[in-house]
Amino acid sequence: MVSYYKSLLAAYYSVGAVCIILGYFYLLRHPKGYASYFITLIAVMSFTLVFLSKAAKRRFQKEVSSHLENCRAGLYLEELIKVMGRKRSKHHRSLYACLSSVGFDVLGDYDSLYASCQNITMKSHMPLYHRRMFTYYLSRNELDYARDAVTVLSALADKEKNQAEKKIIQDYVQECERALRVRMGEYDEALKYYAEMINSTDQHPLITRVSWACVYGEILVKTGKRQEAEEPLLFASSRGGDTKYKAIADKLLAEIGNAQ
Numbered sequence: 001m002v003s004y005y006k007s008l009l010a011a012y013y014s015v016g017a018v019c020i021i022l023g024y025f026y027l028l029r030h031p032k033g034y035a036s037y038f039i040t041l042i043a044v045m046s047f048t049l050v051f052l053s054k055a056a057k058r059r060f061q062k063e064v065s066s067h068l069e070n071c072r073a074g075l076y077l078e079e080l081i082k083v084m085g086r087k088r089s090k091h092h093r094s095l096y097a098c099l100s101s102v103g104f105d106v107l108g109d110y111d112s113l114y115a116s117c118q119n120i121t122m123k124s125h126m127p128l129y130h131r132r133m134f135t136y137y138l139s140r141n142e143l144d145y146a147r148d149a150v151t152v153l154s155a156l157a158d159k160e161k162n163q164a165e166k167k168i169i170q171d172y173v174q175e176c177e178r179a180l181r182v183r184m185g186e187y188d189e190a191l192k193y194y195a196e197m198i199n200s201t202d203q204h205p206l207i208t209r210v211s212w213a214c215v216y217g218e219i220l221v222k223t224g225k226r227q228e229a230e231e232p233l234l235f236a237s238s239r240g241g242d243t244k245y246k247a248i249a250d251k252l253l254a255e256i257g258n259a260q
């Protein structure tokens with residue numbers, strides 16, 4: 001079945017091409033007159049482009065991103081390949097690498113995560129590159145490289161002028177620093193943070209809640225609070241789909257059961 005997202009994207013580019021061609025020929029024939037008609041044409045075309053762009057993003061969310069959000073990482077990667085895997089432009093190849101690296105991270109396939117990251121080449125995508133490479137280094141216990149990735153992320157946050165993008169990078173830095181502290185055995189701040197997040201009334205995707213529950217349960221086990229760990233680990237196990245969080249939760253639950 002042809003992806004509705006791809007159809008909308010094709011319409012987006014087609015309308016854009018028509019807009020450019022019509023505008024070009026109009027200017028050739030009427031360089032000094034009928035400016036209002038030309039402005040109206042551009043306005044209509046621009047509105048159409050904005051509408052198609054937003055519609056395409058909504059369809060991408062429904063056809064692709066929703067699978068990852070609902071802990072179906074394998075299906076997410078399959079659909080991602082269908083709609084983006086054959087793009088040839090440098091921007092699209094880099095964007096595809098960004099999106100696929102997230103899927104491989106959630107699956108716990110760190111070799112594929114590393115391979116995807118090597119195809120992230122656009123400057124605007126570098127924050128996500130360093131965020132995913134941090135995960136790769138942490139999985140290999142290469143803490144010096146992991147710290148270097150955090151240092152680069154901090155520098156990128158300082159340089160970023162767009163406040164929304166700056167906030168995203170700063171969140172990456174906080175996530176990485178928290179993970180490093182946990183790896184070094186500093187659990188108190190992380191326990192408080194994940195407890196607050198799990199009990200938050202804000203709406204978060206299932207994958208986010210599952211990841212929080214898994215990490216929280218894992219830290220509780222490490223700090224000897226095995227009974228408290230069961231509830232979040234059971235949630236991660238039952239709702240984790242094909243993610244690494246389910247696998248980690250299942251392993252920890254088995255350890256708890258054996259210990260009891």
